[in-house]
Amino acid sequence: MTVPETTEDERAHGDAQALRPHAEDAFAHELAALAAADDRPRPERWRMSPWAVATYLLGGTLPDGTVITPKYVGPRRVVEVAVTTLATDRALLLLGVPGTAKTWVSEHLAAAVSGDSTLLVQGTAGTPEEAIRYGWNYARLLAHGPSRDALVPSPVMRAMADGMTARVEELTRIPADVQDTLITILSEKTLPIPELGQEVQAVRGFNLIATANDRDRGVNDLSSALRRRFNTVVLPLPETPDAEVDIVSRRVDQIGRSLDLPAVPEGIDEIRRVVTVFRELRDGVTTDGRTKLKTPSGTLSTAEAISVVTSGLALAAHFGDGVLRPADVAAGILGAVVRDPAADRVIWQEYLETVVRERDGWKDFYRACREVSA
Numbered sequence: 137m138t139v140p141e142t143t144e145d146e147r148a149h150g151d152a153q154a155l156r157p158h159a160e161d162a163f164a165h166e167l168a169a170l171a172a173a174d175d176r177p178r179p180e181r182w183r184m185s186p187w188a189v190a191t192y193l194l195g196g197t198l199p200d201g202t203v204i205t206p207k208y209v210g211p212r213r214v215v216e217v218a219v220t221t222l223a224t225d226r227a228l229l230l231l232g233v234p235g236t237a238k239t240w241v242s243e244h245l246a247a248a249v250s251g252d253s254t255l256l257v258q259g260t261a262g263t264p265e266e267a268i269r270y271g272w273n274y275a276r277l278l279a280h281g282p283s284r285d286a287l288v289p290s291p292v293m294r295a296m297a298d299g300m301t302a303r304v305e306e307l308t309r310i311p312a313d314v315q316d317t318l319i320t321i322l323s324e325k326t327l328p329i330p331e332l333g334q335e336v337q338a339v340r341g342f343n344l345i346a347t348a349n350d351r352d353r354g355v356n357d358l359s360s361a362l363r364r365r366f367n368t369v370v371l372p373l374p375e376t377p378d379a380e381v382d383i384v385s386r387r388v389d390q391i392g393r394s395l396d397l398p399a400v401p402e403g404i405d406e407i408r409r410v411v412t413v414f415r416e417l418r419d420g421v422t423t424d425g426r427t428k429l430k431t432p433s434g435t436l437s438t439a440e441a442i443s444v445v446t447s448g449l450a451l452a453a454h455f456g457d458g459v460l461r462p463a464d465v466a467a468g469i470l471g472a473v474v475r476d477p478a479a480d481r482v483i484w485q486e487y488l489e490t491v492v493r494e495r496d497g498w499k500d501f502y503r504a505c506r507e508v509s510a
Contacts, residue, residue, distance in 0.1 A: 235437020403460025
């Protein structure tokens with residue numbers, strides 16, 4: 137098999153070929169326009185003022201006509217508090233149930249403040265202490281002994297040295313003893329290197345954004361000492377169906393453009409139905425408040441709705457006529473709702489028969505869901 141060579145032009149524009157570009161690359165034009173128009177005071181080493189960072193996340197129109205697309209649809213005060221926290225010496229903890237855009241907000245905050253969202257520690261049950269502090273190049277360590285040349289800095293250590301914003305995703309999935317390595321970093325703004333008798337002191341501009349949720353199984357509670365080092369901002373679920381439909385539509389449109397999928401507007405009715413199903417089962421009551429519902433074990437978050445619609449658009453593009461229809465989203469909804477094959481399937485079947493079947497204009501949706509549920 138012959139592997140096609142990468143041209144010089146393709147190498148020069150590698151970011152354009154990325155399946156999921158970093159925020160600072162995907163929205164480089166907006167960031168540059170905001171920075172050029174921003175005449176407000178900027179904290180040390182920030183790329184723009186707190187006002188401009190908030191505008192980048194919430195959207196707006198600049199004096200030169202540049203449209204800044206919203207990255208987060210939600211309460212303005214939530215964003216303002218998050219941005220203000222990063223301008224102080226307090227770290228920021230974005231807390232919320234799964235699917236409330238914690239990672240998305242974290243990435244865009246880092247991109248707007250520091251121009252680099254890649255100083256990231258991904259929290260898992262196996263995250264070691266070295267991922268937060270530093271590691272060693274063992275070849276150099278064995279050959280020459282402990283030295284700064286043999287030391288491998290973590291993303292947090294690099295952010296401290298350069299006055300940048302570091303990110304720690306899924307903080308509560310990291311073992312408790314590893315979490316607590318952040319205490320000295322956040323309180324003393326220093327990272328000791330006892331093997332060398334040295335330390336790295338954070339320079340102005342450094343801060344840290346962590347994300348966490350307490351809904352999933354297998355999480356590790358934060359110690360009270362560590363929690364005190366954070367200013368916690370809770371990201372809520374979308375308040376209204378229209379707000380959630382808007383979020384899903386915008387995000388699916390962004391993903392769809394990168395995958396050459398059909399335009400979202402032609403499938404807005406199906407997006408609204410997916411959101412309605414998720415909200416009703418999530419809340420345990422129908423939209424009109426007349427029927428109580430059993431709640432399945434899954435979170436049925438906005439992020440899952442985005443995934444269902446994106447998969448449906450792919451089905452419509454490759455195996456349909458390009459228009460999103462009930463049959464394209466039915467299987468995705470079933471997979472999102474029925475996580476426990478025994479209990480959730482009963483809940484789903486009851487919802488189909490008592491709510492979906494009787495709803496005006498939903499007959500095609502009911503038939504599609506019945507077909508994949510059989």
